[in-house]
Amino acid sequence: MKLLRVGTAGAERPALLDEDGTTLRDLSDLVSDIDGALLADDGALERVRTAAAGGGLPVLEGGQRIGAPLAGIGKIVCIGLNYHDHARETHAQAPSEPIIFFKAADTVVGPEDTVLIPRRSVKTDWEVELAVVIGKTARYVESAEAALGHVAAYTVSNDVSEREFQIERGGQWDKGKNCETFNPLGPWLVTADEVPDPQALSMRLSVNGETRQDGTTADMIFPVAEIVRYVSQFMTLYPGDVINTGTPAGVALGQPEPKPYLRSGDVVELEIEGLGRQRQQFKDA
Incomplete structure (x- = not known):
């Protein structure tokens, strides 16, 4: 569904x-x-x-705004540097264990809502990601095989990031990840029974019509099942929690100078095979 x-x-x-x-x-x-x-x-x-x-459900009028597909999100757990090609483009060593950071639930907006470039931002970046939605409480899951049984659905996430805030301003990454509107989600939750292999999904992102990311979840360093298992060793995952699983190569951070960071008026479009499309226009906060 x-x-x-x-x-x-x-x-x-x-x-x-x-x-x-x-x-x-x-x-x-x-x-x-x-x-x-x-x-x-x-x-x-x-x-x-x-x-x-x-076939008896009432039809809704078309043309309505599509909101984030999940209400009452408990927490958004994010996995950093989780694609081999993304690690290569940023000249980073592939991690030996998943890198975990968080986004606040109030960063979530709809898949076509406006995204705000923060004040004093000069390095706002895009990241198409597969988002995993938990449906059954996951606590100390014993195996990757068992982990997928805790997943209810999948959706598309844009893990928008401000790289100067994230990398150059000291402390943890969270400063560059939690700006208002920095996690468009949706358009739909696709139930797990319709996604037989989360490691076989193509994913793309364009900026102003120019393709920037063209990858596949097959390139993940840590696949979805291992991510769920691993995260459950450090925190309990509850129904309605979301995991952003990382992004493939093609982010602005990985481009040669001058890096094409987002500016007011830019339009970002992204999609994951079978999970739908997003489109956002960026504007100054």
């Missing part, structure tokens, strides 16, 4: 994308929202599947 939330910011309603790929169906009579509680409730998800198969 492809689950999403539509409507004005703060007043989104739960919806489902029909199998035709264009029709939106209203889930308001079945579920209160698309959130961790729903993803953890196998019975509720089965009721949605049954209703969708029956």
